[in-house]
Amino acid sequence: MPPESDRVPASLRQEVALRAQQLCEYCRCPESFSPDSFTLDHIQPRQLGGATTLENLAWACFGCNGRKFTRTAYPDSLTGETVPLFNPRSQIWDEHFVWIEDATQLVGQTPCGRATVEALALNRPGVINLRRLLASAGLHPPQ
Numbered sequence: 541m542p543p544e545s546d547r548v549p550a551s552l553r554q555e556v557a558l559r560a561q562q563l564c565e566y567c568r569c570p571e572s573f574s575p576d577s578f579t580l581d582h583i584q585p586r587q588l589g590g591a592t593t594l595e596n597l598a599w600a601c602f603g604c605n606g607r608k609f610t611r612t613a614y615p616d617s618l619t620g621e622t623v624p625l626f627n628p629r630s631q632i633w634d635e636h637f638v639w640i641e642d643a644t645q646l647v648g649q650t651p652c653g654r655a656t657v658e659a660l661a662l663n664r665p666g667v668i669n670l671r672r673l674l675a676s677a678g679l680h681p682p683q
Contacts, residue, residue, distance in 0.1 A: 548580055548592055548597075552592075552594065552597070553580060555594060556580055556594065556597045556598070556599050557571070557578065557599050559594075559599070560598070560599035560628075561682070562578075562599070563599070563682055564578065564599065564600050564601040564604055565581075565598040565599050565600060565628040565633075566581075566598070566600055566601075566604040566608070566626065566628070566656065566660050566662060567601060567603070567604050567646070567660065567662045567667055568633070568646075568681065568682050569601050569667055569670060569671070570674070570679075570682065571599075571601070573670060573674065574601055574602075576601065576602040576603075577602065578599055578600060578601055578602070579600055579601075579602060579605045580592075580597050580598070580599070580600070581597065581598040581599070581600040581604070581605045581608060582596055582597065583596050583597070583598055583612075583627055583628070583629060584596055584612065585609075585610040585612070587610050588610060588612065595629055596629070598628045598629070603660075603661070603664060603666070603667065604660045604662070607659060607660045607661055608625065608659065608660055611625060611659055612624060612625060613625060613655070614655040614656070614658060614659035615655060615658075616651035616652075616654050616655050617648075617654045617655070617657075617658050618651070618654055619651060621651065622655075623651040623652050623655050624652060624655075625652065625655060625656045625659055625660075626652055626653065626656040631652070635649070635650070636648060636649055636650045636652050636653030636656070637649060637653050637656075637657070637662075639681050642672075642675065643671060643675050643680055643681040644668045644671045644672050644675065645663045645668060645671075646662045646663060
C-alpha cells in the first residue's frame, strides 16, 4: 500500500474519471469494458516533480499508464525527433489522433500523436480486439 502522502483522495480520483467520461485519455478505451482497474496518470511524473493536482492528472487504462510510466517525450516515428507525449490537459485529442476506417486503430496525425501511439502502444492487440467488439455493438468509437 502506498505511503499516506502518496494516496490520492477518492474525490479527486472520481473528478478525474468523470472529466474523462471514464475513458482512457490516451487510447480512448472505456473503463466499463476493461478487465483491469483504471489509474491516475501523473502527466508530469511525480519522479520528475509533477504534482498530484487536477491539472496534472489523466485517467488512464493500466496498459497506457504502465507504458508511459515516467516518460514525457518519445521519438516521432516519421522524423526521429524526440517530442513531448500527448498531454490531455493542454492538447485536444482529435487534433493529434484519427481512427482508421474501421475504428480499430489510431493513427498519429502530428509528431506528438505519432510518438504517443508508439510509446504507449495505443494499437496493442488486446485494445484492437476490444475496439472491434465494441464497434460491432455500436459502442465505438467514443464521441
